[in-house]
Amino acid sequence: MRPQGKTEHEGYELALLPGETKNCKLRTNSSKSSHSPKDRHKITDDKDPVLQGSRAEKDWKNKSSKCSPDVKSNKIHAKVKQTDISHTSLTALKEEDVEEQIFDPISGCTQACLPAENDLEVRKEKSSAEKKRDKEGTVNITKDKTQGQKKKRSSHSTEHNESKKNKKAKREEDEDKEKRKAKGEAKKAEDEAGKWKWWEEGKHADGQKWKSLEHKGPLFPPEYELLPSNVPFLYDGKPVQLSVAAEEVATFYAKMLDHEYTTKETFQNNFFTDWREVMTEDERKLIKKLSKCDFSKIHKYFVEKSEEKKNMTKEEKQVLKEEANKLTEEYGYCLLDGHKEKIGNFRLEPPGLFRGRGEHPKMGKLKKRVQPEDVIINCSQDVKVPEPPAGHRWKRIQHDNTVTWLASWVENIHGHIKYIMLNPSSKLKGEKDWQKYETARKLKLRVDAIRREYRMAWTAREMKQRQRGVALYFIDKLALRAGNEKDDDTADTVGCCSLRVEHITLHQHQDGQDYVVEFDFLGKDSIRYYNKVPVEKQVFKNLKLFMENKDPEDDLFDRISTVYLNKKLNEAMPGLTAKVFRTFNASTTLQEQLDKLTVDDMTVEEKLLAYNRANRAVAILCNHQRAAPKTFEKSMLALQEKIKKKKEEVEKAKKELKQAKKDHREQPSEKSKKLVEKKEKALKRLSEQLKKLKLQETDREENKVIALGTSKLNYLDPRISVAWCKKNNVPVEKIYNKTHRAKFAWAIDMADENFQF
DNA sequence: GGTAAGACTTGGCGCTATTAAG
DNA sequence: CTTAATAGCGCCAAGTCTTACC
Numbered sequence: 166m167r168p169q170g171k172t173e174h175e176g177y178e179l180a181l182l183p184g185e186t187k188n189c190k191l192r193t194n195s196s197k198s199s200h201s202p203k204d205r206h207k208i209t210d211d212k213d214p215v216l217q218g219s220r221a222e223k224d225w226k227n228k229s230s231k232c233s234p235d236v237k238s239n240k241i242h243a244k245v246k247q248t249d250i251s252h253t254s255l256t257a258l259k260e261e262d263v264e265e266q267i268f269d270p271i272s273g274c275t276q277a278c279l280p281a282e283n284d285l286e287v288r289k290e291k292s293s294a295e296k297k298r299d300k301e302g303t304v305n306i307t308k309d310k311t312q313g314q315k316k317k318r319s320s321h322s323t324e325h326n327e328s329k330k331n332k333k334a335k336r337e338e339d340e341d342k343e344k345r346k347a348k349g350e351a352k353k354a355e356d357e358a359g360k361w362k363w364w365e366e367g368k369h370a371d372g373q374k375w376k377s378l379e380h381k382g383p384l385f386p387p388e389y390e391l392l393p394s395n396v397p398f399l400y401d402g403k404p405v406q407l408s409v410a411a412e413e414v415a416t417f418y419a420k421m422l423d424h425e426y427t428t429k430e431t432f433q434n435n436f437f438t439d440w441r442e443v444m445t446e447d448e449r450k451l452i453k454k455l456s457k458c459d460f461s462k463i464h465k466y467f468v469e470k471s472e473e474k475k476n477m478t479k480e481e482k483q484v485l486k487e488e489a490n491k492l493t494e495e496y497g498y499c500l501l502d503g504h505k506e507k508i509g510n511f512r513l514e515p516p517g518l519f520r521g522r523g524e525h526p527k528m529g530k531l532k533k534r535v536q537p538e539d540v541i542i543n544c545s546q547d548v549k550v551p552e553p554p555a556g557h558r559w560k561r562i563q564h565d566n567t568v569t570w571l572a573s574w575v576e577n578i579h580g581h582i583k584y585i586m587l588n589p590s591s592k593l594k595g596e597k598d599w600q601k602y603e604t605a606r607k608l609k610l611r612v613d614a615i616r617r618e619y620r621m622a623w624t625a626r627e628m629k630q631r632q633r634g635v636a637l638y639f640i641d642k643l644a645l646r647a648g649n650e651k652d653d654d655t656a657d658t659v660g661c662c663s664l665r666v667e668h669i670t671l672h673q674h675q676d677g678q679d680y681v682v683e684f685d686f687l688g689k690d691s692i693r694y695y696n697k698v699p700v701e702k703q704v705f706k707n708l709k710l711f712m713e714n715k716d717p718e719d720d721l722f723d724r725i726s727t728v729y730l731n732k733k734l735n736e737a738m739p740g741l742t743a744k745v746f747r748t749f750n751a752s753t754t755l756q757e758q759l760d761k762l763t764v765d766d767m768t769v770e771e772k773l774l775a776y777n778r779a780n781r782a783v784a785i786l787c788n789h790q791r792a793a794p795k796t797f798e799k800s801m802l803a804l805q806e807k808i809k810k811k812k813e814e815v816e817k818a819k820k821e822l823k824q825a826k827k828d829h830r831e832q833p834s835e836k837s838k839k840l841v842e843k844k845e846k847a848l849k850r851l852s853e854q855l856k857k858l859k860l861q862e863t864d865r866e867e868n869k870v871i872a873l874g875t876s877k878l879n880y881l882d883p884r885i886s887v888a889w890c891k892k893n894n895v896p897v898e899k900i901y902n903k904t905h906r907a908k909f910a911w912a913i914d915m916a917d918e919n920f921q922f
Numbered sequence: 923g924g925t926a927a928g929a930c931t932t933g934g935c936g937c938t939a940t941t942a943a944g
Numbered sequence: 945c946t947t948a949a950t951a952g953c954g955c956c957a958a959g960t961c962t963t964a965c966c
Contacts (some may be wrong), residue, residue, distance in 0.1 A: 512954065522934080522957065568929070575957095582928060585957085597930085646932095647960065650925095689959055690933055728924090731961070744931085744960060781965080791934065800949070872934070879932055902952065 231555075295897045361504050363592035364599065364911040374569045374593060378544050380499035380508070382551030383585050384492060385537070386515035389413045393872065396466045399459035400452055414531060417518045419463035426520060432529035436518060438484045439531035499571060499587070504852045507588035508571065513540075519578045523656035523691025530578055539574045569593050573826045579654070590907035599911055602882040604740045605748040607922060612749070613736050616641065618737065623703045629724040630708075635707050636661050636722050636730060640746050644786050646689060647727040647743035661743070667717035671708060672697075680705035694788050750882035751783045756922045758782050759889050772893055774860050776886075776900060781867060783876045791872040804862055810856045817847040877905070883912035889919035 318820050389409065397404035400416055409416060418427065420438055426432050437455045445454065452458065462602070477485075496511045516534040519527055537557035544550060546564045560574075570584040587593050608615075619641075622634025630775070639645045639661050648660020659668065668686035675681040678699045688694045700708075711721055727743065734741040758779035763772060794800075822844040829837040883901075890897045897913060904912060 410953085510955075512955090520957090525957095570929075573928095580927095581957095586930080594930095601931090651959090660959080690957075692934080726924095727960080728962095742961065770933075789933080794950090796949070803949095871948065875933055904953070 205702060214814060262423055280407070293881075301708045306909035334774070357687060360910060362881070362914060363504075363593070363595065364915060372567050375566050376502050376545070377548060378499065378501050378566070378571070379548040380544060380551060380555070380571050381496050381540060383513045383540060384496040384511050385513055385554060386534075392416065392463065392466065397462055397664055399462065401457045402459070405448075405451065408445045409446060411440065411445070411448055413516070414443050415466070416463055417462060417516070417531070419460035420467050421518065422460060426528060429528065431524075431526060432518075432520075435527060435529035439529075443531070501587070501591070501593070506591040506593075509586050509588045509594075511585060513574075513585075514576075514583065525656045525659065526654050533577045535574050541573045543568065543571055572737070579652070588907075590754060590910065595908070595911050598908075601745075602752065602884070602922075604745055605752055605882070607738060608741060608745055608749045609753065609922065611741075613639075615734075615737050620703075623707055631707050632711060632722045632725045633730060633733060635704055635711070636725060637734075638700075638704060640743050641750070643684075644697065644747050644750050644788075645694075646747070647730065649727045650917045654685075656691050658689060658691055660688060662722055662725060662730060664721040665717065666712050666715045666719050666721055669708065669712075669721065671705065671712075673705075682708065688788065692788065692790050747787060748880050748882075749875055751787060752882040752885060752922050754786055755779050755782050755881050756885050759885070763889070763893060765893075767893075769895055769899070770857060770860065772895055773899055776889070776895075777864055777873065778867070780873045780877060781871055782880070784871045784873050787876055787880060789872045789875045790870050793869050797869060801862075801865065804865065808855065808858045809856055809860060811851065815848065815851045815855055818844065818851050822848050878908070882922050883909035884920045885922050887912050887916040888918050891916075892918035 167835050181372070213493060328892040335413050391409065392412060398407055398412070399405070428510055433455055441449055441452070493511075499508055501504075513535045514532070517532050519530045519532045521528050537553040538560055540553075541561045541563060542551055542559050543563050543565055545566065550562055570586050572585040575581070576583050589595070589598070619634040622630045622637075625631050625634065640647070646660035649664035650663065652660070659665065664686065668684065670683040670685070672681040673679065675697070680702055681697055681699050682705070684694055684696045684698070686694055708721075711723075715721075715723075730909055731742045734743065734745075759776065762775035762778055767775065822841070825837065825841045825844045829841050869895050883905075886900055887897060889895070890900065901909060901913075
C-alpha cells in the first residue's frame with residue numbers, strides 16, 4: 166500500500182507536508198451540490214466576457230500571429246505552423262484529409278500494418294478452416310486436433326535444427342557445456358512451438374470476441390480456518406470466544422496491526438461498523454468500543470505462522486509449489502477458439518479489509534467473501550459448463566461472445582463489477598494492444614492539424630470552445646489524463662477536465678519566464694502532480710478568464726466534460742480519445758530520445774543506459790512516480806563507497822603508469838616498455854570499470870522516484886523498442902523480461918529494425 | 923443531455939523468487 | 945554456503961471510455 170503515506174514519505178521529493186492540505190482536501194458538499202459552478206456560470210452567460218467581446222478579447226485578436234517559441238517543456242513537440250491557421254473546424258478536418266491510410270474493419274488497423282497480399286489469402290483460408298472445425302462440434306480441451314498437429318510439425322523441424330547445431334557444437338565445445346546448451350535450446354524451441362502467431366490471422370466479425378470459450382471457472386480462496394483455542398481475542402482485557410464470522414473479520418484486522426493505516430480514524434470506524442454487522446446479537450451487545458479490543462495475541466499468532474512457513478525445509482516448500490502449479494495448470498488456462506490461452510486472474514479475490522489509495526473514505530470496510538451464487542459464468546453454449554463448488558450453484562450462466570470475460574461478480578464496497586479475464590499474452594488482449602498503438606500512429610499523421618484546430622479554439626467566441634482548446638492543450642502538452650467525474654465516495658483526485666481552480670496558480674513572470682502555470686494536484690492513485698510550465702500567452706489569458714469569479718473549489722473547465730471532449734476528438738479522427746494522446750506522446754518521445762541518445766559505438770551497457778533514459782523521459786512526462794525504495798539510501802551509499810574505492814585504484818594505477826613511463830624514459834628496455842603497456846592496460850580497464858559504476862549510479866539516482874514499468878508496459882509501442890534492439894544489436898531480453906516478451910510477442914515477431922512509430 | 927452500468931486499461935505496491943555479494 | 949539486494953509478478957484499486965437508458 167501507499168502509506169497515506171506516500172504523500173508524507175520522507176524520500177518522496179514532491180511530498181506534501183502533513184499540514185499542507187490545500188489541494189487535497191476532501192470534496193465538500195458545496196462543490197458537488199446543485200450550486201455546482203457549471204450551473205452558476207450558465208446563469209451568468211450574459212456576463213460572459215467572451216460573448217461580450219471584452220477589452221481583453223480585443224487584445225487577443227490583435228496578438229501577433231506568431232506563437233511564442235514553445236519554451237522548454239519536458240518534451241519537444243513538432244512545431245505548429247501558425248501561417249497554416251485557417252477556419253478549419255474539427256468536422257471539416259474529417260472531410261478534408263480522407264484517411265491517409267485505409268482503416269481495415271476486419272483487423273481494426275490500417276493497411277500499412279497488415280500482412281502482405283498473399284498473407285491475406287492465408288488468413289482467409291485459415292479462418293474458413295476454423296469455421297469448418299467449429300461446425301464439426303464441441304471443442305475438446307484434451308483433444309484439439311489442430312493444435313496437436315501444429316505442435317508435432319514444429320517439434321519435428323526443431324529436432325532437425327537441433328541435430329545440425331549439435332554437430333557443430335561437438336567440435337567446438339566441451340561436452341558439459343554443449344549438453345547444457347542443447348538442453349536450454351530444446352526448452353526454448355519447445356516454448357516456441359507452443360506459441361500461436363495469432364497476429365498472422367484475421368479477426369472475428371464485428372463485435373464478436375470469440376466463437377468458442379471453455380474454462381474451469383474461477384478458483385475460490387480457501388475456507389476460513391478457525392484460530393486455535395489458545396489464541397484468544399480480548400475485550401476489556403478478558404478473553405471472548407467469537408462466532409466464526411466475527412472471528413474471521415477480526416483476523417483481517419489483526420493481520421494488519423503493523424500497518425499505519427489501522428491507526429487512522431476512518432479506517433477504524435469503517436472496520437468497526439462493518440465488523441459489528443457480522444457479529445451475533447450477543448457479541449454486538451458486548452463489543453462496543455474498538456479501543457477495548459485487543460487483537461495482539463491473534464496478530465502474534467499470524468506472525469509466528471508466517472515465520473514457520475519461511476523456515477520450512479526445501480522439500481516442504483517444493484511440495485507446496487507443486488500443489489500451486491497443479492492448481493494453475495487446472496484453473497489458469499482456458500480454451501478460446503481452440504487455442505489454450507493463459508487467464509490473467511483466475512483466483513477470486515479473497516475477503517479482507519478494503520484499503521483504497523490516498524485518503525479514501527471507505528478504507529477499512531469489509532470486503533466480503535465471494536460466493537459461487539455471486540458469480541456469473543460466461544462461456545460458449547456447446548461446451549462443458551464449469552462445475553460450481555459442491556453444494557453450490559452459479560448466479561447465472563451466459564454465452565455472450567461480445568465480451569472477453571470468463572466470470573464476473575459484484576464487489577460489495579462500491580458495487581462495481583469485477584471480472585476474470587485473459588492474460589496480456591492472449592490474442593484477445595494482444596490484438597487490442599496492437600490496435601491501440603495503431604490508433605496512436607494514426608494520430609501522428611493528424612496531430613498537426615488537430616493542434617492547429619485547438620489553438621484556433623483558444624480565441625473562439627464561445628467559452629466552451631476556449632475551454633476545450635486549453636484542456637486539449639494540457640492533455641497534449643502535459644500528457645494529463647482526461648479526468649472523468651468521480652463518485653463522492655472515492656478519494657478526491659482529478660485529471661484534466663476535473664481540475665479545480667485551486668489546483669493551478671498563475672505567474673505572469675517567474676524565474677525569468679513569462680506566463681508560468683503552476684500545477685499542484687493529486688492525480689490517479691493519489692499521486693501528486695506538481696509542475697511549473699510556461700504556456701503560451703493566449704492560454705494564460707484564457708486561464709485567467711476561466712478562473713474569474715470562481716471559488717477555489719470550483720471546476721476550472723466548467724463548460725466541458727470528458728464525454729464532450731472525446732466526442733469532438735472522435736469527429737477529428739475516428740477512434741481518437743483523450744488517452745490516445747498519452748500513448749502517442751509517450752511513444753513519440755521514446756523514439757525521439759532513442760534516436761538522440763544512442764550512438765553506434767556505444768557498449769551494450771551504455772546503450773542500455775540510453776534506453777533507460779529515454780524510458781525515463783517518458784515516465785516523467787506521464788508522471789509515473791514511485792516511493793523511493795526502502796533500501797535506496799543504503800544501497801546508494803554502498804555504491805558510492807565502491808566508486809570511491811575504484812577511484813583510488815585508478816589513481817594508484819595512474820601513479821604506477823607514470824612511474825613506469827619515467828623508468829622507461831630513463832632506462833629504456835624491452836621489459837620497461839612491456840611494463841608501461843601493462844600499466845596502461847590496467848589503467849584503461851579500471852577507468853572503464855569506474856565509468857560503468859558511475860553510469861550505474863546516475864541511472865539509479867535518476868530512477869529514485871520514477872517508475873519505468875508502467876510506461877514500458879502500457880504506453881510505449883513495443884515495436885519501437887524491438888526495432889531499436891535489432892538495429893543496435895542489443896538482445897531483446899535486456900529490455901524485456903519473460904512476461905514482457907510474452908505480452909509483446911506480436912511486436913517481437915513482426916517489427917524489423919526499420920520500424921518507425 | 924445526463925446518468926448509471928458495464929467493460930476494459932492503467933497503476934503502484936509488496937510479496938516471492940532469483941541473483942549477487944559476502 | 946548464507947544473506948542481502950534486485951527483479952519479477954500477482955494483486956486489486958482506480959482510471960478511461962462506451963453503451964444503455966431515461
